[in-house]
Amino acid sequence: MNNIKVRFAPSPTGPLHIGGARSALFNYLYAQNRQGSMVLRIEDTDLERSAAEYEQEIIDSLTWLGIRWQEGIDVGGGNGPYRQTERLDNYNGYVEKLIREGHAYHCFCTEEELEEERRLLMEKGQIVKYMGKCRELSEVERNAKREQGLVPTVRFKVEQNKTIVVNDLVRGKVVFNSDEIGDFIIVKSDGIPTYNFAVVLDDHDMNITHVIRAEEHLSNTPRQLMIYEALGFDVPEFAHISLILGSDRQKMSKRHGATSVVQYREKGYLPEAVFNFLALMGWSPEGEEEILSHDEIVRQFSLDRVAKNPAVFDLDKLNWLNAQYIKKQSIDNLGEMLQVFLQKSPHWDAVRTLDDVSFSVLIEALHDRLVCLSDVVEEIEPFFAFPVYDGEALEMLAQEETRQMLAAFLEHLPDQLDLDLARSFMKGFPKSVQLPGKKVYMPLRIALTGKRQGPELPFLFTVMGPKEVRRRIGGVRGKE
């Protein structure tokens, strides 16, 4: 055990996003690979948008994915509390220190004033930033403002013309100049610290050694670095991983379809598949094998192999991976996993009354056909839905040849069927009626299901049982 410590620090303003999950995953993988630990911290300083229910949902999503942490909101640890709104007392000392040492000051500018300033700068084509109106306010002036009822924010005083270098583990040196950055707010007028401030304090107080987060935070990093310096903190390592984009190369958002982890969970994606898939978004293993177990990914993970370019979310590939993971499941296991989806089927009553053997056969028939678990609802249709015949189907069934074949079939069909029996029977039947397979299989399939495609006939027979098979074929023959 070394002292490597990472954190995932979501704000509970919505369900866990695919991109957030990927950030969490990379943190987790890095920590696991290096025998370090991980912290889950909730950044809920946006009182407006944060909601308690999302906190639990995020925890559930991470847990579902198989991501674990050693310290955090739900498991505790020696650096708590892990919810920023519960850490307010921790921040005060730092604010006072910054003000005392001239690194920060109270600002009484109103929203309207700030907006006006921005508008003016925009018009003049200058850099839009806070110009430091309240920077040199005297104590007398400040008291006057307070008496007017103005509640101040606290701004960090940005030293001008300083070069700030972010040493990024995936991007290398990234250079910024402080002139582009205006004095920024570190404590809001409601007394709550802003993200850029709280994140530094918490990462420091929690002994975070590696900050692995999405690239959208890269431009914020110089601000944070200035705070680290003003407070005399050691700076952690940074790694900014690029974003996940939608198919139109824009940042993933709701209009790109399912973007939250729960949505994939509900659709019936396996956590192992999503885990594997997310790992492959921006990271690549050394070998050619891309289907990798949790342990294998942990073993191989390294920030050196994290790509710098953004990645378009590839649903096709996720689908393929998920199908692969489904195929790996044993029949029993798959049957178990399918229960909750099966219950949503209109044929649930029929499914639940199946005996164990027939149920296994049903699952075996579906095993290689499912992309995600929810597909099962559609895939079991041929087994249970009463056939509906279209014109083409009726035409085939009306042929004399077909009618005779079906009559013969009914005669030969055993009264007891298991999968092996059904297979051998189907293999031998065409010969026994001296017909080519072509004249037998497709008409039978159509008679039974009304469809030209679907599971193999022996599966159909076995799950339906001889009685139901007779009933359906009898029904067809009744149609004159």
Added chain:
RNA sequence: GGCCCCAUGGUCAAGCGGUUAAGACACCGCCCUUUCACGGCGGUAACUGGGGUUCGAAUCCCCAUGGGGUCACCA
């Protein structure tokens, strides 16, 4: 718009000065299968452009172009 990041097939990506420029998904074809799917085999398809550096550049540098991010009392 300023600043920052990025740039290899449709997508994910390997490559880190000398390769016939991997592999995966998707797509197409063939095979297996008297259905569809699964599976097997094969195929189409890429270094954004222009300048340098170098004996030699997908790899290094510069510019252009394109895409993305960020400039909040959001994180």
